[in-house]
Amino acid sequence: MKTKINEVIRYVLQQFGEKYFIEGNLNKNKVIQDLDSYNEDLLEAFISNETIKNNFTIDIAGNVVMQTNKLIELFEADEYWQDSYTKYSKKIGLTAGGKFIDEIGDVVLDFPYKDTVLKASMSKEDTDKDDLRPDEPFLNELIAKEEIDVLLDKKILVNAKKFDENGGSDVDNFSEEDNLILKGNNLLALHTLKEKFAGEIKLIYIDPPYNTGNDGFKYNDSFNRSAWLTFMKNRLEIARDLLSYEGSIWINIDSNESHYLNVLLDKVFGEENFIADIIWNHTKQSKNDERFFSRHYNHLLVFAKDKESLEDFETPRTEEDNKNYKNPDNDPNGLWRAGDVRSPNLRETLKFDIVAPDGTRISPPENGWRWSKESIEEKIKSGEIIFKPNNTGIIRKIYLKNQSGRTPENIWSNCGTTREANQELKQLFGKSPFATPKPEKLIQQILQLGSNKNELVLDFFMGSGTTQAVAHKMNRRYIGVEQMDYINTVSIPRIQKVIVGEQGGISQGVNWQGGGSFVYAELMEKNRGFLQMIRDSEDHNALQRIFDFMLEEAEIDFRVDLEKLKETLYELSLDDKKRTLIKIIDKNQLYYNYSEINDNNVRDLISDNDYTFNKNFYDEGSE
Structure with missing residues (x-):
């Protein structure tokens, strides 16, 4: 929709040539990026225009201050979405040709932003062609530094159990000797482990x-x-x-x-x-x-x-590795084999004759000797180097007793x-x-x-x-x-079988007899739980109850126009409602951060056992 403001903004942006346009279409993402980073040239151009100055600046103590947030909202709100269930969203993201990357299939991301974070999930079970799976696997949006800090902050751990030969039981502590299995997104789990490990x-x-x-x-x-x-x-x-x-x-x-x-x-x-x-x-x-x-x-x-x-x-060495070690001269140092005496590379400084006890001069190999003249004389004295019969050359002894392993x-x-x-x-x-x-x-x-x-x-x-x-x-x-x-159903039961002494794989080779234990815990789900509830809902009434619950407890993407969504959600089909509710959930808030553990509404969701486990795991002691 063209307005006077739109036309004035376009006029100002055209002063920068093709910087803010792609084939004549406004590259809104680039404008938003420069506004967000306070690009001096762009702000100066906007302030110099009276229409923009009158609508998007305020006077503070005689200083003209550009309201970049208002300008950004204008670009976000201006008819970006074409389909029925995304038109209520406001989204900042990567674009090509004026469209978001999830609308087209011909763009390549080449680390355009140093803080790009792709949370991602591990398996196709998380995404499906029915589009009703959480779109958590691919967060390709530009995430602000503050959002990254929240995303990667350590998480609350729940359902903590210790598994040993007697099965699993609740545990409220974690020691340095414990093995650990975590269930949750691996990027977020790794950052959860960072402080401790x-x-x-x-x-x-x-x-x-x-x-x-x-x-x-x-x-x-x-x-x-x-x-x-x-x-x-x-x-x-x-x-x-x-x-x-x-x-x-x-x-x-x-x-x-x-x-x-x-x-x-x-x-x-x-x-x-x-x-x-x-x-x-x-x-x-x-x-x-x-x-x-x-x-x-x-x-x-x-x-x-x-x-x-x-x-x-x-x-480890094997009998096959040792078969060439002999002791034909009854060397008191034991079994030995002959080693190479030649330099692996051409070394002119290592080209010299060696004089045998009978005066025979032994010429160097093509690349020279492996050692200096002084080192060879020491090795001859120690017996590590001996002369061949008739003094036709030298032999280096490599003793088996000095071989701890094999490269x-x-x-x-x-x-x-x-x-x-x-x-x-x-x-x-x-x-x-x-x-x-x-x-x-x-x-x-x-x-x-x-x-x-x-x-x-x-x-x-x-x-x-x-x-x-x-x-x-x-x-x-x-x-x-x-x-x-x-x-x-697979990973934990497998290790439990190991604990009770299963004899598959390498068990017999290492003489495995069973024993040991491990601790299991889960990153505490936040919005991820809502995603599952939406997917599993079977009718409109169930979805409405979930939406009402989301309005009270869920973290909603701040770019969503909730009032507009409340007015129009009822118009959508069941599947479109699901897609819409999945889309508006903040995918950076899928798990509870540990910093929230003492919030009243969070503490009530955590058992006393898990609360103590968290305090112990993060070395803060029980409260």
């Missing part, structure tokens, strides 16, 4: 969605890589804070996004902290349905928090397969609830290399609980995070 995690392993279109991370094709990278970036940044300086992160990924993820990891962890790109052979059978190549491997990208502080990785290789073909992982789950549950679980032997290899007994391991894409099951059997402490409801 920052710098304490020795190893992080994650198996995130691969962004293949078949893994639950779904969005339009031209947007999903940017969305996926934003999604990963938010989580990797907090994961780095949780890692100890001696720690490492291991990420299982396929070739669809591995190269992009590696670049992102370079940014978050630093190129200098790259450790390895390991190839894990996850299948032995050829896939004839592939067009070009049958894919048989995943990547394991490994980064350190601080490479200089990281311990060397070693794998691992970056191709893994003996760590189990996806087929074996499915068999492990079938033995536990009668069927495999996941399409591509990871075998216990794979996680065992990772934990052997990157952690020691009693050190803390984190997996915030918990899934079926393989990482936690293996960590439990290997006497590592662990934290797991999962949002989906199968945490209570």
Whole structure:
């Protein structure tokens, strides 16, 4: 709708050329952004126009003050929505061609704002084509700093229980020795853990969605890589804070996004902290349905928090590793094998003759010797270097007694397969609830290399609980995070089976006999509970009761015109009512923040047991 104000504003904006227009259409999002950041050029242009000055400024002590909030409201309110159930919303968001990104499918998000946060959920169960699922998985709006602080603040924990060989029971305390499983959005859970566990995690392993279109991370094709990278970036940044300086992160990924993820990891962890790109052979059978190549491997990208502080990785030695160690000269130091004496790189300064006891001169190899002349003379005296028969060369002795382990290789073909992982789950549950679980032997290899007994391991894409099951059997402490409801039908029951001594996976190899415990808790739902109630409602009366309840208790998006919505909601169909109520809920307020725990209306919702647990967990003591 054209008004005089609209026309004047357009006239002023046209002075900036194409800055605020896309193919002749006003780019309102750009104007709002510049108003919100008090762009000097834009404000000066507006104040210089008498019409705008008269309508959108006030005089304070002789100073002209621009009412940017009024201007922003004007842009938000001006006929943005075309469909029946969104026209009552006022929304600030990313646009292309004058339309919001959720209205089109040809935009790419490339970190345009440093504070972009993509909360996201883990699985396609959270979003569905019927559009009645919460749109929580993809928060692609520009979130103000104040909103981010609220979003990422630590949450209230409820339904706290401790599980041991006797089952689960209420618990009101948490100790440093306890294992922990959290149910809730993993980004928010990680920030909930930050205060207590920052710098304490020795190893992080994650198996995130691969962004293949078949893994639950779904969005339009031209947007999903940017969305996926934003999604990963938010989580990797907090994961780095949780890692100890001696720690490492291991990420299982396929070739669809591995190269992009590696670049992102370079940014978050630093190129200098790259450790390895390991190839894990996850299948032995050829896939004839592939067009070009049958894919048989995943990547394991490994980064350190601080490479200089990281311990060397070693794998246990086997009889096969030791078969070449002999002692033909009865060396009192025991079994040995011959080692390379050549420099791996050309070193002119290491090219010198070695004189044997009989005066024979031994010429250096092409690249020179591995050590300096002084070092070689010391090794000859100690017996570490001996001369070949007839003094034709030298032999370096590498003693078995000095070999504590073996340097691992970056191709893994003996760590189990996806087929074996499915068999492990079938033995536990009668069927495999996941399409591509990871075998216990794979996680065992990772934990052997990157952690020691009693050190803390984190997996915030918990899934079926393989990482936690293996960590439990290997006497590592662990934290797991999962949002989906199968945490209570698959993940938790699996670890309970471990506690009572199940003998699948690596159990026999590590002589697992059962025992141990873990603590389970949930991020306390706030608006998320309303989302579920809306979806489950079956008639108009039920929805009206929910809406009335929402008006009293729910956090509503501040951009919504509630009075207009109250007047027109009754006109909509049942499904459109559901869509509308889902849309107006503030998706940044899905869980209660811990700062609200003593509010009267919140305290009444929390059991005394959970209240004490929270105080203990956050080290504030019981009140």
